[in-house]
Amino acid sequence: MKTTFKTLLAISLFTISFSSFSQSFSNASEYLDFVAEEQEEITKKMWRYTKALAHSKNDRNINSKRKALIKTTEQAIAKIQKADGYDGDEYKNQVLKHMRLNESLLKNEYAEIIDMKSVAEQSYDLMEAYILAQEMADEKMKESQMEYETNFYAFAAKNNINIIESESDLGKKMAISNEVFQHYNKMYLIYFKVYINEVYLMDALNNQDVSAIQQSANALSQSAKEGLEILKTVETYKNDNSIVEATEYAFNFFIDEADNQIPKLVDFLILNEDFETIKTTLEKTPERKRTKEQVDTYNKKVKEINKGVKTYNNTNQSLNSDRQKALNGLNMANEKFLARHIPND
Known part of the structure; x- marks a missing residue:
């Protein structure tokens, strides 16, 4: 009998509490639920963050959100690391790889993008470089999300878990969003x-x-x-x-x-x-x-x-x-x- 599982896409930023012992799981569905709850929220907030970066004029506020996201991601990584994997650590390591990429993007690429944003309007070349850096970081995030979802469905299929897909699928949203922003950025550079x-x-x-x-x-x-x-x-x-x-x-x-x-x-x-x-x-x-x-x-x-x-x-x-x-x-x-x-x- 297949277990039915729906990906969690909660809206509010969660607070992670640490236990003094390693968390273990009785079945694959329970483990998938645990991982999805930790990972999906971070990726969704990452997506929102990159869109805010494209529009907000308040660089201090953007940087504050970036640092908060880094902390949240670090806590989630630590929690998943501490918990037992299910049927070995293969899927656990795949999830951690994805989350660490998000962490790296926040600490490095997006930090540089904020610095580039502050001077981008001084010349066309600086604006072009800023937009290109932003698009490259967004593309890395999109590709990582797609890889995560591939691994997610593969783990579910291996363990006879039926995933209910919906229009709110984050990977699809990110792909559409990137297409929209590519056109938007192209038009903005023509104008600028x-x-x-x-x-x-x-x-x-x-x-x-x-x-x-x-x-x-x-x-x-x-x-x-x-x-x-x-x-x-x-x-x-x-x-x-x-x-x-x-x-x-x-x-x-x-x-x-x-x-x-x-x-x-x-x-x-x-x-x-x-x-x-x-x-x-x-x-x-x-x-x-x-x-x-x-x-x-x-x-x-x-x-x-x-x-x-x-x-x-x-x-x-x-x-x-x-x-x-x-x-x-x-x-x-x-x-x-x-x-x-x-x-x-």
Whole structure:
């Protein structure tokens, strides 16, 4: 007679208590239940952790969760090590191998990923390296989970235990999740390659460096136009075009910003430089030696500056509003895309 067993996928993080003696089991189903209870929860939390890593802006909170997971994993490993295996230690060692890989990922790869995340937005190369490291770590975790499940079903079959499969199977969720994030990450890199040029443009504007502003605006315009061409060839995930459309909207904003709006700001900065030169010259000239032409030129520039300030401020306000609209639209599209396609816990 076969025993029916359903994989446990509890939601809350468990606290492990240690006994002073080695735990033993009367049958295979009891042992499988014990192992599943310890292992499945850790792997599920690991999966949640990696997804939080992809989205959360709070690096301190992420690192705190990572350390808590390491402690939980270490305790689970110790408990399984201490307990007797069933019908030898082959399956026990397979489970421990999987759990130790999770522990290693948390202590090493994901620790490095947190460090990479903190500087990723400084350049496209750093962002690309960060996303690649994240995908590689996620892939290792997925492969380990699939191997664990293969061993799990093999042990069950060997001991005539019937496993009830369900849509909530963690290995399937992880495989789907990785596919979704591969598309998401690809789209984000297309966007970020353009966006980083706007970051450089904002820096140049803050420094009022006209030459750097013009160079950055040209780079932004060119990269956004190239980005629009790339978007035409992107293969969507399950015909979901939402991120593509939101990215396209952002690129069109960047093009208008660089080609049409930034020149207005540059014109004012150049005008202001001229004004400061005229003002300095006039101030250095004693009043009795100032010519009518000098005074008239100064007064004319004052009027131009007053008008230019209004144009400059209005242009900045309009840009800030339109930029926020574009970025909010993209962020919303990203969130809804992930909510639609990432399997629920």
